[in-house]
Amino acid sequence: MSILTPFKNLMQRFQPKMMAVGINHNAELSEKDAFISRQIPKPKPAEGELLVKISASSVNPIDIKTRVNYHLDGIFKVLGLDAVGEVEALGKNVDDFVVGDQVFYTGTQPQIGTNAQYQVIKAALVAHAPRELSASQAAAMPLTSITAYDILHQAFGLTVERDSVQDKTLLIINGAGGVGSILIQLAKYIGLTVIATAGNKESRAWEEGLGADHVLDYHEDLAGQLSKLGYPKVDYIANLQDTDAYWDLMVNTIKPFGRIAGIVTNTKPVDIGALKEIGAQFTWVFILARGNFNHNLQEQGDILTKIATLLDEGELKSTATKFYQGLSVESLKQATKIVEGHHTLGKVVIDYQEDEQ
Amino acid sequence: MSILTPFKNLMQRFQPKMMAVGINHNAELSEKDAFISRQIPKPKPAEGELLVKISASSVNPIDIKTRVNYHLDGIFKVLGLDAVGEVEALGKNVDDFVVGDQVFYTGTQPQIGTNAQYQVIKAALVAHAPRELSASQAAAMPLTSITAYDILHQAFGLTVERDSVQDKTLLIINGAGGVGSILIQLAKYIGLTVIATAGNKESRAWEEGLGADHVLDYHEDLAGQLSKLGYPKVDYIANLQDTDAYWDLMVNTIKPFGRIAGIVTNTKPVDIGALKEIGAQFTWVFILARGNFNHNLQEQGDILTKIATLLDEGELKSTATKFYQGLSVESLKQATKIVEGHHTLGKVVIDYQEDEQ
Numbered sequence: 001m002s003i004l005t006p007f008k009n010l011m012q013r014f015q016p017k018m019m020a021v022g023i024n025h026n027a028e029l030s031e032k033d034a035f036i037s038r039q040i041p042k043p044k045p046a047e048g049e050l051l052v053k054i055s056a057s058s059v060n061p062i063d064i065k066t067r068v069n070y071h072l073d074g075i076f077k078v079l080g081l082d083a084v085g086e087v088e089a090l091g092k093n094v095d096d097f098v099v100g101d102q103v104f105y106t107g108t109q110p111q112i113g114t115n116a117q118y119q120v121i122k123a124a125l126v127a128h129a130p131r132e133l134s135a136s137q138a139a140a141m142p143l144t145s146i147t148a149y150d151i152l153h154q155a156f157g158l159t160v161e162r163d164s165v166q167d168k169t170l171l172i173i174n175g176a177g178g179v180g181s182i183l184i185q186l187a188k189y190i191g192l193t194v195i196a197t198a199g200n201k202e203s204r205a206w207e208e209g210l211g212a213d214h215v216l217d218y219h220e221d222l223a224g225q226l227s228k229l230g231y232p233k234v235d236y237i238a239n240l241q242d243t244d245a246y247w248d249l250m251v252n253t254i255k256p257f258g259r260i261a262g263i264v265t266n267t268k269p270v271d272i273g274a275l276k277e278i279g280a281q282f283t284w285v286f287i288l289a290r291g292n293f294n295h296n297l298q299e300q301g302d303i304l305t306k307i308a309t310l311l312d313e314g315e316l317k318s319t320a321t322k323f324y325q326g327l328s329v330e331s332l333k334q335a336t337k338i339v340e341g342h343h344t345l346g347k348v349v350i351d352y353q354e355d356e357q
Numbered sequence: 358m359s360i361l362t363p364f365k366n367l368m369q370r371f372q373p374k375m376m377a378v379g380i381n382h383n384a385e386l387s388e389k390d391a392f393i394s395r396q397i398p399k400p401k402p403a404e405g406e407l408l409v410k411i412s413a414s415s416v417n418p419i420d421i422k423t424r425v426n427y428h429l430d431g432i433f434k435v436l437g438l439d440a441v442g443e444v445e446a447l448g449k450n451v452d453d454f455v456v457g458d459q460v461f462y463t464g465t466q467p468q469i470g471t472n473a474q475y476q477v478i479k480a481a482l483v484a485h486a487p488r489e490l491s492a493s494q495a496a497a498m499p500l501t502s503i504t505a506y507d508i509l510h511q512a513f514g515l516t517v518e519r520d521s522v523q524d525k526t527l528l529i530i531n532g533a534g535g536v537g538s539i540l541i542q543l544a545k546y547i548g549l550t551v552i553a554t555a556g557n558k559e560s561r562a563w564e565e566g567l568g569a570d571h572v573l574d575y576h577e578d579l580a581g582q583l584s585k586l587g588y589p590k591v592d593y594i595a596n597l598q599d600t601d602a603y604w605d606l607m608v609n610t611i612k613p614f615g616r617i618a619g620i621v622t623n624t625k626p627v628d629i630g631a632l633k634e635i636g637a638q639f640t641w642v643f644i645l646a647r648g649n650f651n652h653n654l655q656e657q658g659d660i661l662t663k664i665a666t667l668l669d670e671g672e673l674k675s676t677a678t679k680f681y682q683g684l685s686v687e688s689l690k691q692a693t694k695i696v697e698g699h700h701t702l703g704k705v706v707i708d709y710q711e712d713e714q
Contacts, residue, residue, distance in 0.1 A: 243630075256646065256650040256652060257646070257650065257652050257653075262633075265630045265633050265634075266628070266629060266630045267630075268626070269625070269626035269627050269628045269629075270626050270627070270628075270629055271623070271626045271627075272623060272626075272627060272629060272639070272641075273600075273622045273623045273624075275641060276619075276622050276641040276643050276646075277622075277643065277646065277649075278646060278650065279641075279643060279646030279647065279650065279652065280641075281640055281641060282629070282639075283638055283640075284629075284632060284633040284636075284637075284638060286633050286634065286636060289613065289614070289633075289634065289635060289636030290636065292634075293613040293614065293635065293636065295613060295614050295636065296614075
């Protein structure tokens, strides 16, 4: 025991705390302690970081994947990637923000995620939140918007500017989820003809409302439906559902020199060779790799700045469809249950400011 | 029989002919009639095409693949993709060339390839030949140079300008063949650190002579050799040898956000999923898809114009190592035999102008 230990203990007693909701094992959602709440130290921003008081977050499928695969039994982990909030403090060398700014972001998978009252986050990942949207509406957007942007720009090589594309068709496999709901809008904005798949009437109506030119029923033969529509082959495919199940369809449906983007890891090896002869490519989009490997972080801040502008201008609309109030074990469990049901339209949001709505 | 048939027959008797060497079945090279020579009609350039009197060609591995897989028994097919020659006639709407120009090109897989006295070729695929090189030296370059350029530019996203890259490492799996021999040079030109594999002393010396910074023995543990060199992970990998055999090595050796290019079709499905979490990508490079699908042909002419300049300036040197004289069954058989042996250094060329050398 160091001579300083008594002082350290004393200091810890007065260290500011915050409330967080998390997990400590890979629980089934039905378990009583699937989520638990804790008082943990309030973090301090280091150089290049912001301390953000979080006002809303949203649940993404990756949060569920992380919980189900969690193996550090007994070690508290806070999930959550998306956040909207207010800048409460700045680390050194942060130029783009001041205390009091409303911001939004996504992008790292730290031990303490956004299901907490506060988070420190690298400023490069952050953008000013859209002014015209509520915190809840904005919280639906960061992870899915950056993913949709990366699909169009990085994987397809397209410019995300209004009507910058002519006479090109995009097939979105699963257009109704979080990424699909913003990808339909962004793709229409840049001028693509958008064909999206849906599994039921509600999803079909949702996708048409977001601007999809055609909606296909994924329970039926997709190739046949595409041919009937007059699009037996398409220029771009975004597979937001299942890389294995749709591989053959994608290979048979993509045009020569077409581009396919996938966001769901395959479970079996795939035959990439069929793409080679036609000059086509398959590209992964996984935006968390930026944060996890500290690579081009500013790109995410820049993309979100653009997304915020398009939201404020009404070119895009929030994909939030369900709202839960207050950061609590119960609200997180309910929100997660919806996303785990796999038939969510758009995004499920948790508003931390219980009193406001 | 039409009333015009006698006139057609008469016209055919006076139609100009040319000599071509080709195949009419998927022969083993040891068969006596593996290659045959024929007098066939001399082609005429259509709109946007050039008629080229070919003075030299080179053998590429894809010529062998085409012969081995040929299934149109009894139908004469002329192999050969690379050509250097003189423009003898122009179709309509050709602006960039005049009769008498020395040109070089590659890029389509027609029934009548470049192992003939003449060929018609779309002008967009063609560039003026390097002035400082002999026809034989230049004939080694088109297909492999465009492939190397596409690897660096399209697959890796790099700019092909002198010293445009800093502190990045490229692993070339098989640096001694046609593509490897020019890729080593182009990669060094743009500033990459180049590590190439070789199977014997002769290949090692050849690769070092072309500028490779390090040469690894592919009979031994490559991962161990890379670690020993201080490059346990690399930024880029060009697999010019065997996509299946090196897949695991590539996945384990590529850095986060690295890029892998392949030019050899896989024979089994591959696990692409391992690349996703680290933000890395695998991209096919198959330049003949442009010609086969009539896609961005001018890109190939433009790349070759740049390659010709770099050759004339001495920044690149011809990769031709073996020369055969005269377009004949015998010369084509000999040249093909060398390439089929799989241990060719650089390229094997056939000079059609027998009298000159």
